[in-house]
Amino acid sequence: MFLPTNEKQFVFWKMRRSGMQNISIANELGITRQGVSQALRTMDKKIDASLREMAQANRIRIKNVDPERGILSGWSVPFQTSAYIFVSEKHGMQVWYEHEGDCESCDEYTKCIEFIWDLASKLGISIKKVQDPTEMAEELLAKIREDQVRPANLKLPNTGSACARSSRWSASRRRLSTISMNRSVQAARMAEEECPDLSEGE
Numbered sequence: 001m002f003l004p005t006n007e008k009q010f011v012f013w014k015m016r017r018s019g020m021q022n023i024s025i026a027n028e029l030g031i032t033r034q035g036v037s038q039a040l041r042t043m044d045k046k047i048d049a050s051l052r053e054m055a056q057a058n059r060i061r062i063k064n065v066d067p068e069r070g071i072l073s074g075w076s077v078p079f080q081t082s083a084y085i086f087v088s089e090k091h092g093m094q095v096w097y098e099h100e101g102d103c104e105s106c107d108e109y110t111k112c113i114e115f116i117w118d119l120a121s122k123l124g125i126s127i128k129k130v131q132d133p134t135e136m137a138e139e140l141l142a143k144i145r146e147d148q149v150r151p152a153n154l155k156l157p158n159t160g161s162a163c164a165r166s167s168r169w170s171a172s173r174r175r176l177s178t179i180s181m182n183r184s185v186q187a188a189r190m191a192e193e194e195c196p197d198l199s200e201g202e
Contacts, residue, residue, distance in 0.1 A: 003050055005089045009043040012036055014089065017069055019124045044068060047087060054085050054093050069123060071144060084141065088122070091115050096137070109133065116140060 004010055015025045022040070026033040048067035055062050060074040060083045070087025082098040094115060106112070112133040120127045120140050127139045 003087065003093055004043070004046050007043070007046075009039040009046075010089070012039045013043040013047065013070075014122070016040060017122060017124075050093065051085055051087070054095065055083075058083070058085075058095055060085070060095075073145075086119055088115065088119060090118055112137075 012025055012029075015028075016022070020028075022036045023033050026036045029036075044067040047070055048065060051065055051067065051070070051072040052062065054060075055072055055074055059077040060072075061077055062072060062074045064071075064073045066072070072085040074083050074085075075081070076083040076097055079097055079099070084096045086094045086096070088094055091111075091114075113136070116127075116133055116136045117129075120136075123144070125140060125143050127136050127143075130136060
C-alpha cells in the first residue's frame, strides 16, 4: 500500500484536489498544460491502485473509487458496516468504519478532529467546527456522498448550511472511527479470524 507522496506528480494532484484547474497548475509551476495532464493521469492510476490495495487488505467491498480526490467508499465484510478510505499526505492512508461508539472516551479523539479538518480543507469542503468529531465527520461524508451522485456537469458551492444534506446520516447517530494503515490491516485480520465463515463474495 505505497502512497507516492514524495513524487512530483503528487504535488500536481494535491493542487488539483484543492480546486485548481490544469492550466492554473501549469502557469504556477511553469510547465505545459499537457505535462500537467499527463502527470495527473499517472498519479490518478497510482492513487487508485493504492486505494484498491488497501480495500483488499481490509476486506472492504468497493462501491465507489474517486482517485482524483483520494476517496474510496465501500462495505466492510468482517465488520458488516460502511467503510471509507482516504488519502492524506499528513496522515497517510486512513480507514474509517461506521460503528456505535463514544468519541469522548476514545484515545484518537484529538487525532480524529485534526484529520477531519485537514481532509475537509484539502477537499475544499466547508464544515462547521464543533467539539464532536462524529458530527463533523457526518457532515463531511454527507457532502462527499452528495458529490459522488451529482452529475459531473453540475457543480455547487461548498458554502452554506449542510443540515439538509447530512440529515440522513446524522439521524442514525452512528459513530465513525479511524485507524492507521498498519492497525487497520491488523484489525481486519483479527475480525477475519473471529468470523471465518465470511468471504469476499458474501
